Amino acid sequence: MNGADALITTLADNGVTACFANPGTSEMQFVAALDREPRMRSILCLFEGVATGAADGYGRMTGTPACTLLHLGPGYANGAANLHNARRAFTPTVNVIGDHAVDHRQYDAPLNSDIAALARPNSLWVKSADSADAVGPLAAEAVAASFGAPGGAACLILPADSAWNLTNARGPVIEPPRPRAPDPAAVAAAAQAIKAAAKPVLLLGGGACGEAGIAAAGRLAAVGVRVLTDTFTARQARGEGRFRPDKLPYFGEAALKDLDGVDLMALCATVEPVAFFAYPDRPSVLVPEGCATLTLSDRGTDAAAALDALADALGAPAAGAVEPYAPPPAPAGKLDAWAMGAAIARHMPAGAIISDDAVTAGLPIFTQTRNARGHDWLSLTGGAIGQGIPLAIGAAVACPDRKVLALTGDGAGMYTVQGLWTIAREKLDVTVVVFANHAYRILGIEMGRTGGGEPGPAASRLLDLSDPRIDWVAVAGGLGLPAERVETAEAFDAAMARAMSEPGPHFIEAAMR
């Protein structure tokens, strides 16, 4: 076998069986080796930001890494923004970055760059396999490194000659690390502090929002502890049969108002909350004055176990209250995010996965779906728009039996619009909804908050997407998706009913008013 075989076989041996790829010349051996390893499913993405976002979505749903195949420094850079989001989601990913042959690097050919330097800011682990014999062992090391804990990006640089040279060195099968058990002293301290506090809250990070963590948090709510989650969680179990925590508001002043009087904040799988952006004369840290904070468990600890231990210590019942299935009534009239949220809540089946890159439309839909069928909600964790469509691809590859909805603003959707083609090619069970408000609407809000004042003609033009209006049905159709435009709440409800009952790709342009 050659180094490329050693790589792919070692990855597959370690359970890495999905590869989101955009290869180039330096990766041809990797591509050729895919025909010799049937366990690896390779999925072509027409831009690397789609590949990395898909790996994030896959990892969020499975807890294990997918791999990406990227073409030297520029290929990595194209994927870096969604790896930034994945870093904030603590998602394990293994990124194979092709490079020039080792001896060729010294000549600084046009595609040469400092790949390791580019990759380091978003990575837990970056190494280069500078011989064929090194490839297999480093592949196993990369998988191990990606788990963290918490998880993150491992980047394996693969010089072309390390891929084409022969080797016998298959990498070992590693044991995926288990999260640390909770620290009994921290649990006891948290229990004592909560009992002593007048108005305690428990803040959950994404790692505590899986099915077990949410259930344990529900037990704590049953004994009167207010439970909140971070504003953006990597994956959150919600809907029918799940406990519903509150969400920390996005804008800092709203968060502080919500936390008014709180004298204790217990943190589980997160850190002290801070404002997403700074604004003139507004605080950065979202902990009220006089409020103590303590850490029940960090991001590397088994959050559900820590929450259960805390619930036990507080004498909580075995199960807390959960949400019933109680969708909103059929929406009518004006097509806004509230109406769309109602339609989504009415029609999405149990086990649906929502990838949220909907920006200003996200919160109304999040609110409307709280009594929908049980589902997982994946948020934009790092603030780099263009995550929604790619993440949905990865989630659909990871969970082929579940409906996936990608909710995206029009500005965000354009960032990684190439992903629509991959959804069509792979016939993924993904319904993409684009909220076509023809603006970067969030920036219209932020302009005032940052003190920019009323935008004049030049500024307005940078926030506006209406000239020309994007015909999303044409774009999505041109990329191979069955697409329709709806302009009323009733039409959206009907389109959602169809999309949720028919398997395979769907695209809905929601023409918002």
Added chain:
Amino acid sequence: MNGADALITTLADNGVTACFANPGTSEMQFVAALDREPRMRSILCLFEGVATGAADGYGRMTGTPACTLLHLGPGYANGAANLHNARRAFTPTVNVIGDHAVDHRQYDAPLNSDIAALARPNSLWVKSADSADAVGPLAAEAVAASFGAPGGAACLILPADSAWNLTNARGPVIEPPRPRAPDPAAVAAAAQAIKAAAKPVLLLGGGACGEAGIAAAGRLAAVGVRVLTDTFTARQARGEGRFRPDKLPYFGEAALKDLDGVDLMALCATVEPVAFFAYPDRPSVLVPEGCATLTLSDRGTDAAAALDALADALGAPAAGAVEPYAPPPAPAGKLDAWAMGAAIARHMPAGAIISDDAVTAGLPIFTQTRNARGHDWLSLTGGAIGQGIPLAIGAAVACPDRKVLALTGDGAGMYTVQGLWTIAREKLDVTVVVFANHAYRILGIEMGRTGGGEPGPAASRLLDLSDPRIDWVAVAGGLGLPAERVETAEAFDAAMARAMSEPGPHFIEAAMR
């Protein structure tokens, strides 16, 4: 004024009057300040790779920097691949990267990242303006740094509070550096070596391929010196009235065959040529054995002056032979790159600018246009596909009175397809031609050369774009461009005739067989 005003005014004072932007919350003050500085033209791009590629195209045409406006680390990363290409083109650019307020950085909010570390590999200069008073002076320093010489990317990190705080510190007006005068000793040594050599060649880099450099190189050809250019030049004056040098072949073995017997290679604004990629058992360095090399002038030197001095030393006439206007006959039948090249050569007007991201279709069109009207040809300098459409945007903004053609493969075109919208919005005089062969065709060739063998089903699927076929007319139309598909040479010729005679945007999908 605030820091944002100081920035934009200082940039405009220094001749930086085009801003290719995709702003976010942290850049709102910059956006607001655009309304107070009418000299700055701001152009919205729906993805940062479009913005940076446009700045590259602008800089190649004017020799001076445009600026980009990018949103923190992910915004920079999205633009990094085209800044990689710009680095290889030695194009001056000033990239304003918004960041969190200085005091807010410590809290590691979701969009926080190590911007300087991300930017450094592709930049000549990276600094952060950590107070409003620092902004203006650093803006002037960034402009100065971008000139090099040779030119490159200057990245100015702009924390939000440095933009919103007040200041009186406008930056100075800098004197753009002039290229160094040629070294008389190097000129004399080159003249002597060329006279003594049996088979000398002169190799020109992109910096020697402007109108004056090409004219001076033609004088050298007139006294028997064979003149070649690098395979990919940032900008080359060609066609009617210009001297036509040969181009160093892309594949290394073809280059070495072409250079067989050459005993002296004189370098002007370039370095010893190397293969674009390494291949098993093929050389990296493209200098024949026994061939001496010497540097007439480096990339920071006035190449035209060096070439003229060398021509004088060799007793060359005041002007060499130039190409006549002699376009190929009207093409007929099969629509291939040769036919398209003929049509382009027949119809493009004097002063046209060609942005070439056409991959396998590029060389036939380059060959066919050698006797077209005088034009400038901009190559993909760094190998990161997705440059063609953005570069054309920048060239069109820089040169509103010239026709611009963006030639792009379908794989390359998908990378920065968002640029089509900006062409439509700004009503730029750009004709985009997509070569729709529904494949990464170059990789089909490279698979064999890298020893990958005959691709099986898995490998083939990663090189193929035909399932589903992209309907480019739908995509381009959806993004606001008048678009048509042509399937024969005659139809392409007719479409090109129309596009070249009517100002404004055009889009042609060339359905290749």
